[in-house]
Amino acid sequence: MAVATVIPMTSAHAIEAEHLVKHFGDTVAVDDVSFVVPQGTVLGLLGPNGAGKTTTVRMMTTLTAPTAGTARVAGHDVLTDPRSVRRSMGLTGQAATVDELLTGRENLRLIGQLYGLDSRYIKRASDDLLERFSLADAGDRIAKTYSGGMRRRLDLAVSLIATPPVLFLDEPTTGLDPRSRVELWDVLRELVADGTTLLLTTQYLEEADQLADNIVVIDRGTVIAEGTPLELKDQSGAAALVVTVSQARDLEAAEALMRPHVREVHVDAGARQLTAPAEGLGHMTRVAAIFDESGIVLDDIGLKRPSLDDVFLHLTGHRAEERGAADPATAPETGDAGAGDTDHSRETVR
Numbered sequence: 608m609a610v611a612t613v614i615p616m617t618s619a620h621a622i623e624a625e626h627l628v629k630h631f632g633d634t635v636a637v638d639d640v641s642f643v644v645p646q647g648t649v650l651g652l653l654g655p656n657g658a659g660k661t662t663t664v665r666m667m668t669t670l671t672a673p674t675a676g677t678a679r680v681a682g683h684d685v686l687t688d689p690r691s692v693r694r695s696m697g698l699t700g701q702a703a704t705v706d707e708l709l710t711g712r713e714n715l716r717l718i719g720q721l722y723g724l725d726s727r728y729i730k731r732a733s734d735d736l737l738e739r740f741s742l743a744d745a746g747d748r749i750a751k752t753y754s755g756g757m758r759r760r761l762d763l764a765v766s767l768i769a770t771p772p773v774l775f776l777d778e779p780t781t782g783l784d785p786r787s788r789v790e791l792w793d794v795l796r797e798l799v800a801d802g803t804t805l806l807l808t809t810q811y812l813e814e815a816d817q818l819a820d821n822i823v824v825i826d827r828g829t830v831i832a833e834g835t836p837l838e839l840k841d842q843s844g845a846a847a848l849v850v851t852v853s854q855a856r857d858l859e860a861a862e863a864l865m866r867p868h869v870r871e872v873h874v875d876a877g878a879r880q881l882t883a884p885a886e887g888l889g890h891m892t893r894v895a896a897i898f899d900e901s902g903i904v905l906d907d908i909g910l911k912r913p914s915l916d917d918v919f920l921h922l923t924g925h926r927a928e929e930r931g932a933a934d935p936a937t938a939p940e941t942g943d944a945g946a947g948d949t950d951h952s953r954e955t956v957r
């Protein structure tokens with residue numbers, strides 16, 4: 608007779624945060640944060656500077672002890688089995704950890720040796736990773752000569768040498784130029800396609816939108832929303848119909864023309880824009896036809912979905928960038944492992 612195998616409910620979750628709390632003296636950096644990340648998916652931990660993202664990641668990666676709560680990575684508890692947690696994960700911190708005086712290849716070898724990997728394997732894996740991260744030509748140059756984007760890619764390559772099934776990336780693209788950012792996104796998508804579970808923190812709403820299957824929004828140490836990017840956008844209300852007139856002097860006439868056909872209309876003189884609640888494509892087409900007949904020249908007419916920026920505003924009552932001035936953390940806690948990062952000097956949300 609077959610014996611039923613009891614599979615723990617959590618088995619499909621590569622990462623679980625369970626009521627994580629972290630106090631630094633009087634500062635409550637993380638205040639009861641819980642979430643799960645199903646295997647093979649991407650979680651975007653989204654929040655402004657000082658929200659508690661890095662602290663959450665540090666607790667989940669055994670770099671700092673929770674004040675309360677716990678986390679599991681690949682089923683291993685950070686409190687009771689930190690070694691297994693570390694063996695199951697890779698981490699790229701906010702500050703680059705590459706050794707500038709070593710070449711890219713030497714950085715990879717060093718970390719591979721720390722993991723106890725054999726040298727033939729390290730050689731092969733390094734070649735692969737350098738190739739994959741477009742660093743093959745630069746592999747034998749010292750990292751000091753690398754651009755910011757190259758260092759980030761090397762950092763990521765280094766954290767992948769031991770092929771961890773779970774990867775934590777703390778603000779992987781902060782400080783990168785737009786092109787390097789898009790390149791890194793592509794690399795991350797490939798990793799996920801190969802089965803890696805990814806948790807990335809970001810202040811960039813667009814980044815979470817681009818990469819994440821699920822988003823957890825944190826603000827002041829607590830989870831204020833979670834869902835797919837689409838769900839979060841839906842929470843902040845319906846799409847808008849946006850009409851941009853070519854000439855500012857036409858605005859008034861345009862408003863009068865539009866008003867009978869929409870529920871309400873908002874005029875933004877600076878942007879030469881009229882915004883109304885959208886009522887579907889057919890509605891937009893009708894409004895476009897009315898403008899056509901009127902002779903008022905439009906620059907643009909379209910439907911605009913709420914952005915994650917709108918979502919953030921809706922959820923918190925403030926735009927993400929308004930809190931940019933918050934915080935700077937100080938030095939890492941003493942006794943913490945080396946990969947710590949407290950680099951809060953970078954810029955905030957776009």
Ligand SMILES: Nc1ncnc2c1ncn2[C@@H]1O[C@H](COP(=O)(O)OP(=O)(O)O)[C@@H](O)[C@H]1O
Nearest residue numbers: 631636656657658659660661662934935936940
């Ligand atoms: N080592 C530390 N000592 C004291 N306060 C800290 C420390 N690290 C972080 N904090 C504080 O905890 C809060 C959350 O910080 P952090 O987790 O770094 O946020 P984020 O990564 O979202 O910018 C901030 O108020 C920060 O100043």
Ligand SMILES: [Mg+2]
Nearest residue numbers: 660661662701
């Ligand atoms: Mg941080």
